[in-house]
Amino acid sequence: MTSFPILDLVAGLIFIYFLLALINNSCIELYSTFIQLRAKMLEEWIRTTFAETAHAILDNILLSGLTAKGKSTHYMNGKNFAKAVAEQVYTAIQKEPATATTPSPAKPLGVSDIDGAIASTSFPEPVKKLLRNFVMKTHIQQKITDKMNDAEHFEEQIEQWFNGIMERLSGRYKRKTVWYTFFFATITTLALNIDSLQLANFLYNNPEARQKLAGAAYSAAQDTTYINKVNDIQQRAKALAKDTSSSDSVKQLALSLNRVVNEVKKEKTNMETTVATLNMYIPIGWPDKSFDLSIKNHGPCWGVVWFGLKKIGGLLMTILAICLGAPFWFDVLGKVANLRSSLKPEDKKK
Template sequence: MFGSIIIDVAVGVAFVFLLLSVVASHINDLVARFMDWRSKDLDKHIRQMLSDPNLANKVLNHPLVAGLASKPGRTPSYIPSNTFALTVFDALVPASGNQTVVENVRAQVSGLPDSRMKEVVLPMLDKAEGNLEQARKDFAGWYDESMERLSGAFKRRMMLLSLIVAALITLLFGVDAIDLANNLYKEPGVRAALAGAAQTASKDTTTFNEAVKQIQGGGLAIGWSTLPTDAAGWLKKITGLLMTTIAVSLGAPFWFDLLRNISSLRGGGSAQATPAEPKK
């Protein structure tokens, strides 16, 4: 009996965290798209890689690259390595020149200002020994390595954004993880209703709206209607809010998978869906 209560409490808490994480994920995506971080970061990174404004402009305005952009005049958010290598070599030695000769590419690179690209690409071209395809392949590999670093920087920025958004959502809804768990433990009706809704939602994400309605009218200990009256109470409240913030920042996929696993302990099996925006 006690074990089933604990499982239901865990399911309910995980479900609330999942719903908050879905909201946070949508906000994160909206902010990233509005700020256009991916395309701006890629534009800046490519210009740093190529170290020559004219060459960078030729590459970014190349039809193969420009065609990947979501809107005309904007830098794409992603450029495949093979496409990037092809456009760089084409920008260095246009089709009107003898593009099949690596030495012509080497001559153009040698004329660029001293830079990291020059240091990396010249030995790369020498190693290719006149094989243009091999030279492009090696250049694409260098680009991939550079993109991994850029991707790491983007992920760190998104992690920071996720933490900030999670904190704002936690404060907006006043979700204290400690009070939430205590409330579910003490209220069998609320606990059972929320656990049942969570178990159903773990199988079918289209039921999220119904589950949200149950949360809003289910007597959960969320919001700011009751505030602590002493230092110990505030310490507990702040701790609970911090716990919620960290939990929400973990993301909806994390809580969806955990919810599936916990729900299976109640005999609910596993879900086949992935978290999505609640349908309206």
């Protein structure tokens, strides 16, 4: 019999929350894959900002080559976006009637050429004004350094603007995923009937189950399988913050059809494995036997009320715990495991 039942109980609960958070993360990954939220937000911004010219920008070969025809792009490199926007300006220069001041194909474009062409584009007025500001900055930078020509300076300004917008879109995406996390945490908790109060009571009154679960929890803290899962979740979270400005993230986030199928199979397997692990240690699912016990102890009326209050409180505790995420609980589990292993043998005998 363990000398630290409360510590083992806490470790067991933390391990369960960690497993539930893994299930929740799999649900969010599947949902995000199917609805293509990142791609939709990116395309919505382009269409809102550039109006009738958005179609030409999205169809630009520099961008359309990154995704299948008819699909929204998950990824857009800042340099490619800048070239696609600048291409609309350069096209306007080519359409202008030939004059003595019109640059030849061999002559680099100057500030005056770019500024004059902006007015000829179909960009909305706010975008034209913004691009003219970039031209002014280009003129100033060109006086400071001669390392790049005016066109390169101009495209660099557009790229910096795009990267700043993408940081804001990433923030919007993260705020949306907070609600998805809560939604799927609620679904997971209700589907499996994981009541924290009932679970704590079960583990407290069942030493054998508590010890088995605690042992699994301490082992999981050093298990490379779980460590790799947590690292994968953290890497995906970091990729989200730069999925539109990093060349590495396209490999992770621009999902082809085969990648989607593989993701679905992977997350489905993860969920099934995690649920099976939970089933090994605790009673999960419906019906809830505690309802009959509540009626027996408190009577038909108060039994229902008491059961309802405890059930709502217990389920809500589980939902909030899941929302903290698998990396959080795995980190806490590691600290509890270290605390347990640091106890001296003579302390355990007391």
